Amino acid sequence: MSTIVTDQTFLDRQITEEAQPERIRHHLTTHRIAYDGQTGQVYKIWLLNIVMNIFTLGIYSFWGKTRLRQYVAGAFKLNKDRFEYTGTGKELFIGFLKAMLIFLVLYLPFMVASIIAPDAVWPLVFLIPFFYVLPVALYSAWRYRISRTQWRSIRFELDGSVMKFAGLFLWRWLINIVSLGLFIPYSDIKIYQYVTDNAYYGDIAFRFEGRGKDLMAVHLATYSIIIGLFIFALYGLQLMAASFAAAQMALTQQKLSVDEALVIFFSNASFFSALACTIVPFILLPMVRLIYKTALIHEITNHLYAGEVGFRSTVTTFALIKLKLGNLLILILTFGLGLPVIMQRNLRFFAQHTQVRGDLETSSIKQTANHKPADAEGLHAVMGLDSGLI
């Protein structure tokens, strides 16, 4: 199997262009990540999960999820060696119970307050902690999953403070709202930076050198296109309204029948242009957004380092559009039964478009005993954040 591609000239060019750190230059091996998960196997695990959940009132889901994660992790291969997921169903179950308890404690003050003063506004103050729940759930889920993943018998770890992350997350969220989305790249990068700054593989720390600034040009471009499309759509809606008004006038003033009025409505030239003006933007909007998304993936992948090892993404906007459109179609056409196929597509896509560069053989990465095992991700499950399969 030729998963190792040596690409001297290509890399040299990249290095001079982007001025990568000195030490990267000497390691010229590009490793592809392979994913060989079988869709049939995924279906087997998924269907068993569904059946068992019925008999166990959903309790099995923690074990089913674990089984799926185990399978998926084992299907990822980097340089001959597979990843391993070491989490257990029991951990997930206990995490879930803990999360329920946290929810109860957070929920009680609001419930009591809304009983005391059903019509008042002040009980809403007690909902403020719930803003924290989403980022806290996100980070603790990542932390759990990352700490339960290993490669070559060495664990990955995610340190950092859940509350600090939540604070940063909410602060950037506020900035995004106040700035009407203008500073989204900075927020995206800052949040990613916090995660990567606290990520380790054994005793090797991850390092991220991407900048929000790099994304501003593409963000502003797509941002203006999106605003343009919105205006276009508004114009379309206005045309539609005019067309509707004309038909209504025909109905009331010229005393035509409903059928005749409908004929006028649909034959009205402005109707079709209006339809086009409204529908086209709504198809184009997500696609335009994917241009930014592509740039973001490149920024966060290409500037990520683990010790002397670098990463590279080969994602293109076109490939991303193809993936997302395909997923949407599968979801709709199979009424959700295609979920495992979608998962497989996403995982394959990631493997196909992510490269690892550097020397993986002679490295002296050691296991560290400093990190405590993270708590399970219960809050994540309580929040219903598990939108995908894993």
Added chain:
Amino acid sequence: MTLTAFEARFFDGKTAKPHQVSVELHASRLRVSLSGESCSSDWRYEEIVVLQQPVPPQPAVLTSRKNRTMRLYVEPEHWFSLKTKLPKTAFPAITLSTQWKSLAGYTGLSVIFVLTAVAAGPRLFERASELIPHSTEIQIGKMALDSSINHPVCTAPQGKAALDKLVSLLKQGVTRDIPFNVRVISDDETLNALAAPGGHLVIFSGILKKADSAEEVAGVLAHEMAHIEMNHPMKSLMRNLGITLTLHLMFGDVSVLSNTAYFAGIIHQFHYSREDELEADKTGYALLEKANIDPSGLMLFFERIQREEAKNSNHPYSKWSNLDEYFSTHPHTEHRINTLKNNTATSKSYQQALDDSEWQALKAICSEQTG
């Protein structure tokens, strides 16, 4: 005897350095030797743990009980020859058949937990109401009334004095250390009185208008004070909280906002269970006895209400139609009258609850209003 041997990947759990090893299967152990080097280590089959069975093309993942960070990856094609040599203990709870027990255990525990929560949750909350400090209770009651009742309060001084006199008479039998805060609110159309947490009592002026004597008002007052004495408002509040919370936890509904309206509905009236009402009748009776006030006043009042109810049923839009609102949650009036009648069998002389001038002042309490 031929020795089975194959190549495998080995990691020592200390560094990420990959080792290509050859594995030899002996009778009671396997020997892992580094390719091209002379060093080797022996793993007895009893110490081996299978972390993952192979799912082609994924290999089997093995570790040793001596050092669980080590990993030996055995490709699927070599798995069978190794598997036959491993004892049952090498396969911890990773297959569904061995998971069954713990899974059934957890499911059973969860079912028991849910059933217990449904059965005992509300009761537990009811009991927990005793732990709430009085100051908090008073605050809760005040806020509940402020947010749900916005009628003007009747404040004629002589009327208030007469009311306070009734309250202090009845208070003699009260054992709970809680201050009573009784107010009459101006609403002649409503035949209602309610007890909120923290000794807050509200009497709608409809009661005063309808009552023929101070004893009747004292009867109503004693009933409501008995609710406070028995801590019914907090109990019902906590019970409702318990029910709702249990339901929410069970169905995982976190859309908290939508519940506000629901709470507003049940809390407004401070529903009591039928048992609570009968208990309040009994305790109210004791309070009246202790205050040396004729307890039959309450009975007379109930009888009048019953007559109104009868009349009311013919005239659904009569001005007393509010009657239903209050008494639908109360035990059947006839039943209560019978209970009270049994209690008032003995003939005894009582003091007058209020003298004539005081009674007239109480009836006119709404001649002055605030709010």
